[in-house]
Structures are given as C-alpha cells and as structure tokens.
Amino acid sequence: MTVTVGHDSSKTRKTLTAGGQSVAYYSIPAAEAAGLGEFSKLPAALKVVLENMLRFEDGKTVTVDDIKAFSDWGKMGGKNPIEIAYRPARVLMQDFTGVPAVVDLAAMRDGILGLGGDAQKINPLNPVDLVIDHSVMIDEFGNPRAFQMNVDLEYERNMERYVFLKWGQKAFNNFRVVPPGTGICHQVNLEYLAQTVWTDTDQNGQLVAYPDTLVGTDSHTTMVNGLAVLGWGVGGIEAEAAMLGQPVSMLIPEVVGFKLTGRMVEGTTATDLVLKVVQMLRKHGVVNKFVEFYGEGLDHLPLADRATIANMAPEYGATCGFFPIDDETLRYLRNTGREESRIALVEAYAKENGFWRGADYNPIYTSTLHLDMGEIVPAISGPKRPQDYLPLTDAARTFYKVVADYRGIDITTPAVEMASEGPAPVAPPTDPRKSVQVEGKDYKVGDGSVVIAAITSCTNTSNPYVMMGAGLVARKARALGLTRKPWVKTSLAPGSQVVGEYLQAAGLQEDLDAIGFNLVGYGCTTCIGNSGPLGDPAISKAINENDLVATAVLSGNRNFEGRISPDVRANFLASPPLVVAYAIAGDLNINLTKDPIGTSKDGKPVYLKDIWPTSKEVADLVDSVVTREMFQAKYADVFKGDEKWQGVEVTDSQTYDWPPTSTYIQNPPYFRGMGKEPGVIKDIEGARVLAILGDMITTDHISPAGSFKATTPAGKYLTERQVPVKDFNSYGSRRGNHEVMMRGTFANIRIKNEMLDGVEGGYTKGPDGEQTSIFDASMAYQDQGTPLVIFGGIEYGAGSSRDWAAKGTALLGVKAVIAESFERIHRSNLVGMGVIPFEFTEGMNRKSLGLKGDEVVSIAGLAGDLKPLSLVPCTIQYADGSVKTIQIKCRIDTAIEIEYVENGGVLHYVLRDLARA
Template identity: 55%
Template sequence: MVNGLGVLGWGVGGIEAEAAMLGQPVSMLIPRVVGFKLTGELPAGTTATDLVLTITEMLRKHGVVGKFVEFYGEGVTATSLANRATIGNMSPEFGSTAAIFPIDDETLKYLRLTGRDAQQVALVEAYAKEQGLWLDPAAEPDFSERLELDLSTVVPSIAGPKRPQDRIVLANAAEQFAKDVLTYVEADVTGGDDRKPGVPQQEQPHGVASPVDEASSESFPASDAPAYGHDDNGAGAPQHANGTGSAVPSKPTRVTLADGTSFELDHGAVTVAAITSCTNTSNPYVMVAAALVAKKASEKGLTRKPWVKTTLAPGSKVVTDYFDKAGLTPYLDKLGFNLVGYGCTTCIGNSGPLDEEISKAINDADLAVTSVLSGNRNFEGRINPDVKMNYLASPPLVVAYAIAGSMKVNITEDAIGEDTEGNPVFLKDIWPSEAEVNDVVANSIGEDMFNKSYQDVFAGDAQWQALSIPTGDTFEWDSQSTYVRKPPYFDGMTMETTPVEDITGARVLAKLGDSVTTDHISPAGAIKGDTPAGKYLTEHGIERRDFNSYGSRRGNHEVMIRGTFANIRLRNQIAPGTEGGFTRDFTQDGGPVSFIYDASQNYQAAGTPLVILAGKEYGSGSSRDWAAKGTALLGVKAVIAESYERIHRSNLIGMGVLPLQFPEGRTAASLGLSGEETFSFTGVTELNNGTTPRTVKVTTDTGVEFDGVVRIDTPGEADYYRNGGILQYVLRSLIRK
C-alpha cells in the first residue's frame, strides 16, 4: 500500500522475514520494470475496485511475476491517493513484486490529511523533486516493457469465481455465472443429491464434489457465535433465493431457520457478503459509497436476504469514526453490516460459520452457493468451507448483492428488491453520485481522526497493555499446548553442513494443475473433523467447537503438517474423482487412495523422497510460509512446476525444497507424466562445488527424461539450500559469531 505514496516496498515470505529480523540480507535478481501509462479519468459510476480489477486482468495477461510495475502519465494526476494505494496493495494479485506510483501534489495532500506536519511535507516535496521522483505527467521514461490504460474505458466489474484476474463486466455477471456454475454442479440437477450414499468421496464418480464438512457452531470457537441475528420483519416469511435471469441449473432446497424464517436456497445464492480486506476498506471513497448505498436502500425499505451473512471489517479505525460522524453507521447496521473487528476477517477465511440450517441444506443438496466480498483474493476454499464460488466486488456492490441475494440476478437491469409500497427498486435507484460521495468524504474526514487513532498505535490499548506475558531470555515451551509447540526444524542439526545429494527414487505426492495457490497448499480456514488435523485435535482432547482455524493453529506444526494440501477444493490428478487432501499411497499394494498426510508418513518411514508436479503460477496468492514449511515437513524434496510465484519459490528454498521448472514449452502432460512414476534428479550435487547448476537431469522409471531448470536464482539462495534451509543457515551464522 505504501507504493501508492511513492514509497517502494514489497512483500516477503514469513521465512525470509524471520531471517531478515536476525540480520540476513534479502537478495533478489534486478527486476525488469513495466511502465503502465494511465490516461483519461474514471467515468461516473465506477470505483477504484473496478479499476484495480481491470489492471489485475491486464497485468496477469501480460505477465509480471518478478517485475516492478511503475505507473505514469497524465491519468496519474486524476487518480486519488486512496485509489493509488488500492492499486498498489493489489500487487501480489498482479503477480508483480511491487506496483509503485510517483510522488506529486496528491501525495502531499494525503500527508497533510493524515497528520504530517508542514516541515515534513515540505521535506518530502523538496527531496522528491531533487531526486527526480516528482511526477512529470508528460514524461515518457525508459521502461523494460510498457502497457497503457485509458481510465475512461473502465466499467463496473467483479471478478470470480476463483481468481482475482478473472474479471467479469458487471452487466454480464449473471450470464457468466450461468456458464461458470456448470463447473461446480451437474448439468441436470433438478433432483436430489448426486452423490452415492455410503460411498467414500474418493470412490464417487468424477465431478461429484465432496460434501464439505459442516461449518456449524461445532467447528468454530465457543466465542464465535454460529450466525448473526435475522431481521425481525422477515421472520416466518417464505422467500426464494433463486433470483431472476437466464435459466441455469437449479436445485431449490427449502430452509427454515430457528426463528421461523422460511425460504428456498438454490445454486448462486449469495450466502456471504463481506465488506472486508485492507485494500478496499482503507479507501474512503468506496467505503462511503457502500454506506450511502445502505442508506438509500434502508430509506426505501430494502433489507438483505435472510440467507446472506453480512459483515463489516474496516482496514482502519478511522473508517468507523467517519461513518459515525456522517451518520451512516445506523444504515449499515440495519442491513446487517455490523462491525466485527478491524483487519483480516472474511478475506482470509475467518467468516465464521453460516447458520446451521443453511449449512446443512447446502451440503445435503450439494449447492453451489456464492460469496461476494471486497477482498483481494477469492481462491477456492478460502472464504468459507460451504461456499464454492467467490466473487470480488467493490464495497457498494457487496451491499447491493446482499440485497439481491443471488448471482442469478442481473444486477444492472433486474430489480434487486421492492420498496415499502411494492415498487421495484433497481441498482441505479440506490447508487450514489460521485458528488454525494465526495461531499461526505470532504465533510467527515479530518486530520484529527488519524492523530486520535494512531498516536498510541505501538503502545496498544488498555486491554493489550494488561496482558500477562512470560519473562526470561528464552521461550518456555508448553508440551500440553495445542497452539504453540516446538517445531522440528533443528532436530538432528549439526554445526557442519551435510553435502547436498542427488534425489533418487522419489514418488509423486501430488500432481496439480495451474494457479495452485498457497491457500490450496496450506489453507487458513476451518478445520474439518474427519481430517488428519481434526483427528489430531480430537485425540488431544479438543472439542470440535474449539478446533478454530488452521491460521490460528499455525504455531503448532503437528496441525499444520496435517493441514498441508488439505484444502477442500484441491484436485490431485493422481487421485481422480477426489476433492480435498487425497493422494494415492504407493507404499501400499495397488496404491490405494489415502489422505496426503497419512501417505507422506508411510513414504518417510520407507525412506522415500517425495516430489510435487504442478502447472503455471504455482504458489500464487498469500505469502504463506506454512505452504513451504508444510511441504518440507511432509518429506517433499523437490517441486517441478511450469512457473512459480516469487515468494513461494523463495520460501521453498528457505525450507530446503528444490524448486525446478519444466523446460520452456514442456509440461507434465506433454511429457506424458501420470504421477505414478518414480523420479530421480542428478546434478544437484554440483552445488557442493560452490556453483548452482542451470539444470538438473530428471529421469523416471518409465523412460521420460528432461532437463529441469533450477530456480535457485541468487548465490544467497544457494547458500540457504546447501544448509538445508534459511533457518539452519541463520542459526549456524549466529553461533559462529
């Protein structure tokens, strides 16, 4: 986000950050710089979210992994600082290392608004101009590559159902949903459940999705209420979640809530509508627009549909301050967008459970329901375990979809509800003008809000200061804790490094497709009861309601290993017909289907190294260190992919896993790899001579042979790999000092 201010910064993995905290430098290849020229101005009715989704689509198509993106041109002057920060914060979704804007008068205006004194603002201006960092809108700098966007061509958009770059023009959203939903349900689903009763998921016909573990109150902390309250005026009133629009697969399922509210739930029902994520909820223009939509809707008597779970999680305490000052908070509350906290919530999978009755109906009927959120990422299985399809949208559109209640509704043309007199209400009737939004922003946000909220930010509030913390020079491990346990990273480690060895006799743990994210590799959401992680917690006396999430248990390697590759939407091609953390265990006769964790333990007991095969963009998404830690602890020694996201590739090396790339133009499919082969890698030992091989020879027992490109990109990374990982390298360095 700081890149919107002209401050260069980029994300690193948790493993790399830990090393930097202990004095290690961060090394990287000098990046290519992509110049992104902006011209024109955003048209009325569009938002920063529409712009950033357009840019995401363009940059993903162009390919910017490992590159810097620099915005320039006259269109920059027409882009507010808040909108620049929104764009800069989506850099991981672009695939770029950083996406930076130059410094100009708009930057100085923001510094003044947020409480910087006149002397500091003057210093920033003088320094930027002296160093050549000040924006010249007419300049055409030299760049490695170029792209251009006329802002006036941006149209209202959403993205989904599973990647941020899959932009959909809002006017086409219902039509596109009708096509996309066919991927998630059988074409003819007018009858009952398509799964065969009593047959394990791994033995179900291909294409039949797993009955996702119920996200009920049983599987969430006791402190997390199972659901929100429902509007009193909707109690007992039959409603329908089918919406309108073109014919799509339909399986209407009757649901009756505890308060008597009755409705039919169907494919496409919006079950989660969340104003969430750091990117959008720190932008006052889209947040005020959302609140104004809520105000106009409430004044017309509109409410959210009773099957929609609604939440508000601002990226800053200032947001609730200006909502209160503008008198907009009651309208958001009336529609169910109540404050649930500040920071990462639904966007990282902390949505909490749906109503038990809704969750049961979804899973019993195998419904493809949806979420709409103002987040950065909508990867499969990330938002809620009951929800198959996830859409990114601007905060005001999140409110609108909560009212409409279904992705089947053509939200630009169909009525999204009725007013108190029974007249149809359309999106245009509740959408605020740019002037309305700007007026509220100008009159409700001031320097004092930022000073008040952040003057003691590092000291924390009274509750934080009252926390009891342990003392002493070293951490005292609690052997009974199921949250924080001593990890095995240094078990058996010696001061001297062990020579690197070639990898022989490796078996494939997972064969995966394109765009496998760190969420697929190491999910952060709810823990299912019938998984290895759930069984571990049960064996340690934890009740299901207290399982919490993988993210909350990341200090316990026993849980996290068992959760690696356990995403409920993962599709392992060597175990066709399954969805979730399954593989085939070739240590057993016939290679039966097994949990990935269980198979990995058998392989490690047999001394068999493991390998992952993958497609393009492997490891995209969050900079989740456990995606690499878990991979290593499962016994994986190498990953072969068509391409990598920058941080995950770095994290793999940091955990002693060798990242290899298929030769240009070759894939697992084109090489005829099924995943049932035994692999050997020769040439890795060249690292013992102080050099990094460009390629290593990869061979299989079926006669396939190719040169795997070694993606150890810097001398520092080679040192980490020789040491078995960055943690071991740092520890040895500290001891030698």
C-alpha cells in the same frame, strides 16, 4: 535505531536541509557526476533500489559494478538481471504469519545456545512491526453486540498466541506489536507507520534520510506502494533473515510501465478500476517484475485509489505496483496526520534525488501498457480467481455458465436461449440451477444465492470513497424500505478504527446497521477465511445436502477455492457499494444493471441506479468528514491496546519456556541436532510422487488458513489432545504449531490431486497404492526413508506469502517441486526451507509426460559444483518399466540461494553465521 551504511567509495553522500533539519542522503545525481552511469531516466521504483546500492556499497555485498548495472539496465532496454543484495529499512508482519516467525526466532535462540553462541545475537537488527489483525472471526453479526462479542471470542481462542507475542515484544529488540482490534496491518502501515522518506542516525550519529522500504509477511504489503513506499510480501522465512540483517538476494527486476490516462466516469469505483488492471497485467505477464504507474491520469487519482491498485499486485502477479511521489502523496501524508517536518522532507528529498513525478516524468520501461480510465465500467471478479474479470452486465450470464459447468450440462446448443436481462430457465437442456426450501424457514436458497456479503479487507476499506459509497447505498436503500435478504450473512470489518470514526461522523453507520452491516471487528475477516458459520445452520445444511453452488460477494482481494467458506463454491470480488447491493438482491442470477434488486415500501421495483450515489455526493462527504485530526486521535496510542491486551502478563526470560501441552505454540524441529558446518546438496534418487497438481495451485491450496473438520489429520491431532471441535479455531491461528500445520499441508477441501480421479481434498496414494491422506502417506514414505517430489502446472504457489506452504512441504519430506512455472514468493520460500524448485523445459509438462503418480523419479547434476539456474537431468521410471530422461531447470536462482540449500535453509545459514560471529 542506528542505521549501518557502506563505504561510499564514489562520494555520493550529500546534505540537504528541509523541515527545519539537516540530513545526509545518498545522491543519485552525484553518482552520475562520479561517472557511475546514466540514471536519470530510470523509473522511480528502480531508483529506490539504486539508492539502496549507493547507501550500502561496501565492496563486498554491494560493489561499484552493482551500481553501474543500473545504468546498463537502461541501455539494455530495461533488462539486466544481475544478482544484487538489497536491504529493506523495516519489516511488517501480521499475526498469522508473524506468530511462526517469532516461533522461529525463539527456536533460533535455543538453537544458537546449542552451537555455543549467545542468545542475544538473535535479535531483529531492523525495525519490526507486527499487527494482530488476522485472528478475529465473524461468529456474531447483524446486531449491535457483534463487535464486542467477536473481540471477546478472539481473546478466548487466542490467548496462548497473544501471551507468546507479548513475550516476544519484551524479549526482542526493535520489535513492536499493534494489539488486536486496531486494524489490518497494511492499512495501519499506510495510514500511520509508513513515512515515504525514512530517517535514522548512522554509526557516526548523523541523521540520514533515505526511501522508506520494507518487506512484509503478507502478500498485500504492496499496498503501501501507493504512498511511494517500496515494499512487497515475502515468506516469514525470508522476513526473518531480513530482520536479522541478511540482505534480500534478488535480480534487478524488469519494470513494466502502466500508463493511466483520462479519469473515472460516473458510477464507477476504484474497485472496478483495479479489477480491470488485474486482468490486463495478468494477461501481460508481470511475475517477478515491478509495475510502475505513470501518466496524466494520476493527476485525477486520489491516493486511496492508488493504494487499492497497489494492494492487488499479488493478484496481477507483480512484485509490486509502485506510484512515484507527487503532490497527491504530500496531500495524503498531511491529511492522515503526518508531521509537517516529515512532509517537507519528503518533498525536498524527492525533488533533490530524482524521485518526484512532475509533468515531464517519462522514464524508460521494459514494456508498457495503457488504460484510459474513462473506459472503466462497473465490474466484479470471480468465481475463484481475482483475474476472472466480469463486467457487471455479464455477471448473471457468466454465473449461469459456472453452474452449468459444475453440473456437467452443455449449454452451448442453439436450444439454450439467454434473455437480455439475464439467464432464463430453458429446456432442453434442463436449467442446471437448483433451489430448495430451507428447513424451518419461509424462503428457499439455490445456486447463486448470496449467503455471504462482506465489506472486508484492506484493499477497499482503506478507501474512504468506496466506504462512504457503501454507506450512501445503504442510506438510500433504507429510505426506500429495503434490507438484506434473510439468507445473507452481512458484515463490516474495516481495516482501521479511523473508518469506524468517519462512518459514525457521517451518520452512515446507522444506515449500514439497518441493512445488516454492523461492525463485526477491525481486522482481516472474510477475505482470509474468517467468515465464521453462515447465518443459520439450516442454510448450511440445505447447501451441502443438495450440493448447491452458493456464493459470496466480498470487497476483498482473494476469492480462491475453499478460502472464504466451506459452504461456498463461488466467490466474487466487488466494491463495497456493490456488496451492499448484492446483500439486498441476495442472488447472483440477477443482472444488477437491469433487473430490480428489491421492492420499495410503496410496492415499486427498485433498481441499482435508484440507490447509487453520485461521485460528487461521495467526494463531498469525504472532504467534509474525513479529517487529519481523526487519524491523529486514533493512532495516538496505537500500541497501547484495550484492557484485555494490557492485562496479558508475560515473563522477562530471554528464551521461551515452551508449554508442553500447548496446541498453539510448539518448538519447531528445524534446528534440532544441527551441526556447526553446512552440508552439501545431493542428487535426489528413487523419489516417489506425493501429488500431481494442476495450474494455479495457490498457497491456499497448499497451506489453507480457514477452518477444518475433526476427520482431517489436523482435527484428529487436536481431538487426541482433548480439544473440542468448537475450539479448533483455524489453520491460520495454529501456525505456531508445526504438528497441526504439517497435517494441514495440501489439505485444502478443494485441492485436486491428479493421481486420484474425481477426488477433492488432501488425498493421495500411499506406498501400498491405496488412497490415504497426504500426511499419512508422507509419514509412511519417510518411515521407509523414501524422498518425495511434487509435480505442478503453471503459476505454482500463487497467492499469499505463506511460509507454511514451504515449511509444510519440507516437513512432509518433499525434496523437490517440479512445475511449469512458479510464483515469486513461493519459489523463494521453498528454497528458504531447503526444498529445490525445478521447472519443466522444452514445453514439457505433467500431461505430456503421461504422469500418473506411480513413477520413480531421480534428479542428477545437483551434487558438486551446482550453478544457479542450471539445467539438470531428471529420470522418470514408469510403472511398466520404461524410462525417460528429461532436462529440467533448477530454480535456485542466485549464488547465495545455493548456500541456503547447502545449509538446509536460510535460517540455518543465518544461525550458523551468527554463532560464528
């Protein structure tokens, strides 16, 4: 494609030769020489954004003052939050979020025709890669047929979606689809798509080199920052705007420097390291900030480990976790099959333009943290948040407390004794843990039974060190006669076919199979909630009829409530080797560091240390087995797909022929009846409360991705259309149908609306004051013409970059969300859908205001000349007639965002702009 560049009024464009080619580039040292400021001490992550300003400087969207602001950032101690227009090089999507994005593009083609425009104007201007990776579910496991049976079911369930995506690939320019069964988008990005330094021809036909950058419709787009590629997750709404040429409006971020020293010690893994990093950064507070890792510890940190840390930036709350370019970057590019000419360009460009991490790399940071990697210990995280860090020694003890808290039993009295090797049954008080016989089986399940053990997710399956480690644990356990407990559902779902190749080459897949970790698919499975049913319906029955706190252990990045499985209340993140160990132990009540995890075929107790490989064993295997040729072979035809994909037939039409009976793909209502001119922002008057929600309400709570029952509003909708329950699939797979998704908004089985006492699930009070579903209440209020508001706590909207969490909120008639604080992506998504986020001020919150949900809320100060981040008055009329007026902060953060809201959303803004062009 052709890259459009700006005016370059300061003449920063230079030329360098590398890898046998001459390329133009925009020079940061030249900007310094031109008197634009001092940039040499900026962090590399921020220099990427600065280069973007140099390349697109046009006097309008990017000015010379915007460039100078980066110099001021350094002078002001790492802070200068002015608004800038940033243009990423490309967009990455997965299918759960990609399908609704393509639905929106198709709807925009219809919409622009209604405004008298040309449908062909709705085309991505930037390259877009969509990887179908979120649709495979684990129906079959623990046998050699599992992979093929799951793939067959995936196509059977999702053919409507796949036909639509393949139509999009033909209909839109700059849009490629990686077919099902290839891998997870972030791992495919890391191993193949990403280039670290990107090249394109400009409008004059000259080759231009610049940093590889992207936004992605999945939070864990950040993984590629381990390869020095600046990328982060956005909602589909913001991604669509970016692909249509709209710059990302952002404030120059603060950059937190995280210094790593020392090296990992025997018995620890990258997963143990990242769980500690998550805990530290969450405590530090890095929301809306960049994190950059530096220090001599990076000299001992393989890129696979860096990618694991970068992947979990959403879990520590940062926009990204960036690693600068260094020798390890080049080594990884070479080992994963990138062209030698590209590797030479990456090195030359990085050194020429100030992006290289050498021995003297020590930039200015807004603030810093330090971690000695030699202090890392084996750990897991749970039971419901990634930052709930637990040293492995404390896991059983902590789980005991989890059960006690759930049962409402006080275990703080001196009468409660805890054995050093783990919790022991005690009385009084009564041991809170229960167990029951499984019907028709010769075993019991109870509180703490591990019913899911999943090697899953891009976070860890991209890392050959932990994957080989898991295989070696399986090999040693198998040799001793150990296997998984019969109640454990085991699965192996790598993020790329390369993993399957090297596990086979190392002979480890046979050992994993013997323990029950057969390949179930290449894609995002358990981590996204596609864990499928438990191993036996009798296990699920025992759990639910006896209200057991069953557990899942997974090598993922998300363990939020209700996400992994409706049968599991406590979810723990762990390294792949520990996942295998927990499958063998089968119980969270066991202290893996001291207790036996099983009995050998000789009748002797087996401990974790008996089956744990040494770091040298793992490294030697990785070095000897994982080759450059593997990556080149597996990615040679990455867009081709299998016979099933090749057999999907589509039409050549410019606009989509929406199937009226489809329950997967429907034309959304956003652009119907849309006029050529934008509206105005109005005050909110007489709004009622739809929900009062607590702290850390995630986008999983707001827009769940997993399974749902026939009794839910979404289930009733499908049942009315003769869809049997077995074909419901998941919320995530039906994101192309707004009718399903608006019914699924705020429908998570674990969400708690504080308007109701002790009730879990998507319920509220309707206009008549009676309990009803949030969807039905919303429809009733909308029939009355009554606007709605949501109240929330701290970190509202944490988690996945789910645009449906904002789309569903908007379609439910919510005009404002008032919370103590917002996570970055969700705040942006709300604005992108025309819903205004507000924050409490002066330490006030829903509790201090005594909110019950029967109040009437009005927000003034919005009509007229609203400025970004304004304080506005909010009047709350209580049920007893009393009135209180408070000041709240309007979290429309930038001037362009005000225009988005005036237009009804960012897509409406872009559509009107394109129709006028």
